[in-house]
Amino acid sequence: MEDNGNSTACCVKLADALMSMACMDLQLQSSIHLCASDNRLVPGKPLSPGSTIISDDGTFALGFFSPSNPKKHYYVGIWYNNIPKFTVVWVANRAAPITVPSSAVFTLTRSSNLTLSDGNGHVLWTTMAKSRISISSPRNTKNISTEAMLDNTGNLILRSLADNAIIWQSFDHPTDTLLPGMNLRLSHNTHPLQRLISWKDIRDPSPGPFSYGADPNNLLQRFIWHGSVPHRRSPVWNNYLLIGKYMNNLNSTIYMAINHDSDEVYMSFGMPTGPFSVLIRMKITYLGKSNISAWTTLYSEPVHDCNIYGYCGPNSYCDNTDAVPACKCLDGFEPREEERRTNNRSFLLGCRRRKALRCHHGNSFLTYPSMKVPDNFIYIHKRSFDECMVECRSNCSCVAYAYSNISSGIIDDTRCLLWTGELIDMEKGTMDGDKEIAVKRLGKGSAQGVVEFKNEMLQEIQRLTGQQGSR
The missing domain is CATH 2.90.10.10 (Bulb-type lectin domain)
Known part of the structure; x- marks a missing residue:
């Protein structure tokens, strides 16, 4: 300046x-x-x-x-x-x-x-x-x-x-920045929902093209929008409180929380303690990035093109565990014919099944751990793990499901998510909100995939319960 x-x-x-x-x-x-x-x-x-x-x-x-x-x-x-x-x-x-x-x-x-x-x-x-x-x-x-x-x-x-x-x-009345102590309204009986709205450019504070806020259809995920088009989708909330990684330069962690006050549900963020807690801020930039900063940027998303909403197309996921993140088809899927003719790391048209599913109870499920679950899910309330699995297995239109058991007082304690049609905007890697998703596949009565998924989910539930008990 x-x-x-x-x-x-x-x-x-x-x-x-x-x-x-x-x-x-x-x-x-x-x-x-x-x-x-x-x-x-x-x-x-x-x-x-x-x-x-x-x-x-x-x-x-x-x-x-x-x-x-x-x-x-x-x-x-x-x-x-x-x-x-x-x-x-x-x-x-x-x-x-x-x-x-x-x-x-x-x-x-x-x-x-x-x-x-x-x-x-x-x-x-x-x-x-x-x-x-x-x-x-x-x-x-x-x-x-x-x-x-x-x-x-x-x-x-x-x-x-x-x-x-x-x-x-x-x-x-937030503009482009969320400060500790500020509440971004996600749901209210009478007042409109709130979004952070970017500047038009680095020298123009007028409202810009990018905005940040909750999914208007439910409270389980947050979006960055470019106009009305999704630009970046957060992982689905695993809990009412997300604790970030410990940052040595701050001697603290950064948290993000969902809170409930009377007829209002809102999100907030901050640091538990520390001399820099008042300098922490979350901002939506004119370039469409969500940054958490103090005197320097601590976290920013999307990190690369592969993290942009739907970048890999349907039935494909961005593998963040690779040295260079790339799009990959789910097992049992292959790039669409048009994609085969390009040597590109993105699948704009996505992937398709090699063999179509048949509607019978012999279909099994394949577990994908450490995944950001797809968008456009159906939220089924108050289901046990077995009931969630049966809900998908018995529905010929259901292609995948995921399950969580949480306790927040705001969101349903049990969460069964189902998907029908194509699976869009998935990522694999280490990020807050990663979980297992079970994708339906052809099988001859084998329940091995379900058993493996249930065991892994039980281990994850025990891990989360242990973390919450230690706070």
Whole structure:
């Protein structure tokens, strides 16, 4: 980022393991001179270019910025205040940039709304919160009934001082970034579902083509979409809590969780403890990647083309265990005729069975361990393992099944997933959510595949139960 103005020296305490400093020059892509202020906004004292609101601990700042070069468009946003790289985590006026910053104001109005206006009085952005209180004298601080405060978590909170009730908060309106403590709504009886929406490009915060959120048809998987087309699909949730690998550079792990609060189901993520927990963030980028970062990227997906949704076509899977990930047909399948004529590592048209299944009880199942199960499954509630297997075996249209036994209080304790038709978007490798899937194949009364699958699943259930018991 270019440095077109030095910030006022500010004394900020940051985790010693990251850096130690008393004052710093904040590198901004902006020609606006930023001066430090306190952590709140009150009626009658608007925020203008040249001023910022700083959280109590100095971690976050709110103010005017411009990511473009040359400077054409300006925005009000929240960014990390005390790391060298200028990193925005929330933008108010994404779709309505400021073109003349010298006359713009960000204010808390008498109707208890945060409003961004240009020099002509045109409202570019507002919270549209319902007015709960009246402010008799906006210039008399003793009579102030509302305030907007930038919390140490990066949350801009508009609250009533009479009862401390939250009127509006930026955490309820995510842009492209999910911070620890934020909840991304997956299901609600009345409110719309939420998605993270990428920037248009690296210098344009307006809503871009990629988004991240839950499958609108169920809560068992998450997607990255390119417009309305799936771009990347996560593994199906194995549990209400996914613990990532231990990261030596953080001395901690990163978790992702499904939570339930009244009539709302939401996902969250973060670190249990540690000096860098407030710097962890999840972001959907303008390139269509989901990144988990601190001061540097810790995890990103998709890693390569083979991880893109449906890259290997139907009845094929991406083998991440190879030195160079490649598409492979399931056993008993072969590339379609059109694919045979190409020497490509992807099967755009996928694979087909060498011999068609016949509808009889002699068909057996072949186990595929460590797989991301396919998309477009049928979720059968409250089935035992044997009942799940019988459900698929007795259904001539069923081509595969998978089973889990979990305990979350949010998702059904037993999960039987069935597939009919072609199997799409499978991967083999070491990733969260990997499990066994049993694919139906021709056989003469052999139940060996089912027995093997059941034994492996029981071992996996015991492993997961042991992990949960030790937490």
